[in-house]
Amino acid sequence: MFWRPKRHMMPVEPTPAHFQTRFAANHLVTGEVLAEVLKGLPPEIAETALHIAIQIVLAEVINNIIDHAYRDTLGQIELKLWHRPQGVQVMIHDQGQPMPLEHGPQTRLSAPDPHALPERGFGWLLIRSLAHDLRYTRLPDGNQLSFQLSLPHLEQVTKASHRQLSPATGAL
Amino acid sequence: MQIETQNSAEGLRLRVMAPRIDAATALAFKEKIREVVQPDGSAIVLDLATVSFIDSSGLGALVSLHKALHDVRGITFTNLSPAVAQVFRLTRLDEVLHVLAPQETHDAS
Numbered sequence: 001m002f003w004r005p006k007r008h009m010m011p012v013e014p015t016p017a018h019f020q021t022r023f024a025a026n027h028l029v030t031g032e033v034l035a036e037v038l039k040g041l042p043p044e045i046a047e048t049a050l051h052i053a054i055q056i057v058l059a060e061v062i063n064n065i066i067d068h069a070y071r072d073t074l075g076q077i078e079l080k081l082w083h084r085p086q087g088v089q090v091m092i093h094d095q096g097q098p099m100p101l102e103h104g105p106q107t108r109l110s111a112p113d114p115h116a117l118p119e120r121g122f123g124w125l126l127i128r129s130l131a132h133d134l135r136y137t138r139l140p141d142g143n144q145l146s147f148q149l150s151l152p153h154l155e156q157v158t159k160a161s162h163r164q165l166s167p168a169t170g171a172l
Numbered sequence: 173m174q175i176e177t178q179n180s181a182e183g184l185r186l187r188v189m190a191p192r193i194d195a196a197t198a199l200a201f202k203e204k205i206r207e208v209v210q211p212d213g214s215a216i217v218l219d220l221a222t223v224s225f226i227d228s229s230g231l232g233a234l235v236s237l238h239k240a241l242h243d244v245r246g247i248t249f250t251n252l253s254p255a256v257a258q259v260f261r262l263t264r265l266d267e268v269l270h271v272l273a274p275q276e277t278h279d280a281s
Binding site: 027028030034052053056059063066067111112114115118119120122123125126129157 | 232
């Protein structure tokens, strides 16, 4: 009947979002936006690993949009969030420049080596470690990033990061 | 951003009086530390008790602080919130930065 977005162009939005907001791409408002997002989460998520992970991932995704997509311009960011069993799905849309490849989620960068004392490059590492089903789409009018956060996935991540640390710590 | 300083047995304790060290505040944080810390003196303990969240820019600021002070004065970080401890672990910066366990003792290992 009507024009339908092609599936590969735009992740489907099956149901109306449980939470959505639109805000200025400005580092000064990110903290407030995150507080608002946390208030909109179902109560069973408070005090779980998900509560922390969602702040970390959203902060880094928003930083990337401000610093790269809107590097030379002002703009708005739109965030939608759906509750899922044991987690959330998030979709973030901006109308900025395409994400440069080296800053885009499709590039597999090696994690920065902490022993080299890097001061940058932690953002995508944090996003990739915590989120799954990360999908970046360049749309005609901007960028869209969708991802999921779920408790079972986060439990694995936590176990892995503890295990990795135990015997090797202090080896240098 | 406000930093409270206090001389203690373990050195100069700097208490960061801010809820976040992030892209909006990392620069102010670094400048403020530079204001209150001399290049030489006793060891520094950066107390993050009131800081609930640190993003990648904040981590960068902590690394830069570590680089500036570790060899000359020594610097340790303490009272990490769960979210801050999580980003330290995920980036493996906890292998490099010196983290002091908080005051209270845990039986769990």
